[in-house]
Amino acid sequence: MTTQKNDSSQTNSAIVADYRARTGGSAVLYERAAKVLPSGITHDARYLDPYSIHVSRAVGPRKWDVDGNEYVDYFGGHGAMLLGHSHPAVIEAVKRQIELGTHYGSSHELEVRWAELVCELIPSAEKVRFTASGTEASHMAIRLARAYTGKDKIVRFIGHFHGWHDTVAAGATSHYDGTTTPGVPQSVADLTILMPSDDVGAVVKLLESRDDIAAVMFEPSGASWGQVPLPPGFIQTVRDVTTKRGVVMLMDEVITGFRWSSGGAQKAFGVTPDLCILAKIVAGGLPGGAVAGKREILDLIDHASTAAKKQERIGHPGTYNANPLSAAAAVTALSLLRDEDLAEKANRTAAVLRKALTQVLVDEGIPWGIYGQSSTFLIYPNPTGDDIDPATFDPLKQGFAKLKGGRSGPLSGKIRMGLMTHGVDVMGAPGGFVSASHGAAEIEKTVHAFRQTVRALKAEREVKAA
Numbered sequence: 001m002t003t004q005k006n007d008s009s010q011t012n013s014a015i016v017a018d019y020r021a022r023t024g025g026s027a028v029l030y031e032r033a034a035k036v037l038p039s040g041i042t043h044d045a046r047y048l049d050p051y052s053i054h055v056s057r058a059v060g061p062r063k064w065d066v067d068g069n070e071y072v073d074y075f076g077g078h079g080a081m082l083l084g085h086s087h088p089a090v091i092e093a094v095k096r097q098i099e100l101g102t103h104y105g106s107s108h109e110l111e112v113r114w115a116e117l118v119c120e121l122i123p124s125a126e127k128v129r130f131t132a133s134g135t136e137a138s139h140m141a142i143r144l145a146r147a148y149t150g151k152d153k154i155v156r157f158i159g160h161f162h163g164w165h166d167t168v169a170a171g172a173t174s175h176y177d178g179t180t181t182p183g184v185p186q187s188v189a190d191l192t193i194l195m196p197s198d199d200v201g202a203v204v205k206l207l208e209s210r211d212d213i214a215a216v217m218f219e220p221s222g223a224s225w226g227q228v229p230l231p232p233g234f235i236q237t238v239r240d241v242t243t244k245r246g247v248v249m250l251m252d253e254v255i256t257g258f259r260w261s262s263g264g265a266q267k268a269f270g271v272t273p274d275l276c277i278l279a280k281i282v283a284g285g286l287p288g289g290a291v292a293g294k295r296e297i298l299d300l301i302d303h304a305s306t307a308a309k310k311q312e313r314i315g316h317p318g319t320y321n322a323n324p325l326s327a328a329a330a331v332t333a334l335s336l337l338r339d340e341d342l343a344e345k346a347n348r349t350a351a352v353l354r355k356a357l358t359q360v361l362v363d364e365g366i367p368w369g370i371y372g373q374s375s376t377f378l379i380y381p382n383p384t385g386d387d388i389d390p391a392t393f394d395p396l397k398q399g400f401a402k403l404k405g406g407r408s409g410p411l412s413g414k415i416r417m418g419l420m421t422h423g424v425d426v427m428g429a430p431g432g433f434v435s436a437s438h439g440a441a442e443i444e445k446t447v448h449a450f451r452q453t454v455r456a457l458k459a460e461r462e463v464k465a466a
Contacts, residue, residue: 074432
């Protein structure tokens with residue numbers, strides 16, 4: 001049975017003590033950061049109690065903190081670094097561009113080449129509009145869907161993350177009942193119809209019974225890059241009913257884009273949405289996002305098209321849209337992804353890693369699960385102490401409340417710190433992203449770190465062998 005203790009278990013933990021002993025420089029930086037940054041961080045996913053590491057450099061699949069500790073990195077720039085850190089071709093492209101200018105305030109050839117690559121690789125992309133982030137792309141895609149259909153309601157799914165703007169705040173990481181989050185009026189939250197993703201029949205019934213729905217929006221991986229996978233047939237069923245009902249199918253490919261395949265999840269699954277949003281990999285590891293999809297939808301931003309149809313155009317400024325530095329990185333990265341099949345390389349490595357981590361659980365008698373899709377892996381630490389056989393673990397049998405709603409807490413933090421003590425950095429799920437630069441040496445080190453971590457957790461009675 002797995003047991004999880006409260007925050008007081010951190011006080012006498014050898015795992016936490018070892019982490020503190022290795023990361024004194026990060027502790028000092030945290031004290032400075034806490035005076036000027038809320039929680040001492042700049043992104044919620046970087047939060048860790050007692051403090052997160054501060055990194056000084058990164059190359060390929062590895063990074064080093066300010067104390068000189070080396071880590072196999074599975075944070076991967078929040079999923080952006082499919083090529084690995086500091087890829088020489090990307091670095092050269094950015095160096096070349098920075099000498100030519102960082103911001104023209106004008107159109108440039110690189111943005112055209114970038115758009116051509118997106119349209120070449122992504123099946124749904126007849127046209128594309130660049131943004132500065134995935135959240136901005138999410139915001140614009142919803143506005144486009146509403147304008148295109150003349151309807152207001154957006155169907156979303158519990159736990160699916162689409163950025164932090166008002167329309168998508170409720171139900172993503174909290175407020176799974178659809179009530180609003182602080183700072184967002186309930187009237188805005190009410191424009192979303194929040195559905196569970198484990199019953200696609202209910203989605204079909206909903207769309208067939210209403211005429212006020214502009215779009216169905218979802219992560220094709222399932223909630224939060226696959227923490228809660230979608231049931232078989234979900235995506236195709238949604239495609240069929242949205243087509244039948246004239247509803248925009250809006251696929252959030254911020255993480256899956258260029259990772260599930262060179263053409264994203266839509267290419268991997270063979271289902272083409274009306275609109276998709278992209279970020280992370282789309283900009284080659286620099287800031288950037290995009291909305292891509294049907295020409296007639298994207299043309300709602302087009303000056304000539306809207307004038308010809310006597311429509312009011314959707315305005316879309318954005319100081320850093322298609323910034324030349326991001327475009328230089330993006331063109332290089334996407335060209336490499338197209339020509340060298342790097343997404344598939346990362347997928348193969350991740351599959352080997354998931355199998356090896358599962359074997360650690362089997363060997364150590366730990367009733368947890370390892371799962372994931374494409375080039376991701378997730379550790380399920382069995383927060384409710386169920387009878388789980390890691391060799392046959394099926395995340396679809398666990399349900400949302402366990403897979404996402406109840407997995408965070410001190411135990412996940414200790415897993416992360418234990419892994420870091422042995423030179424591996426993962427995200428808070430816990431889990432992470434495998435890049436095309438990860439290889440056998442990284443897998444070997446990760447497996448060793450995971451084995452030592454679960455043994456340390458057994459010693460602290462945080463987990464008991466089955």
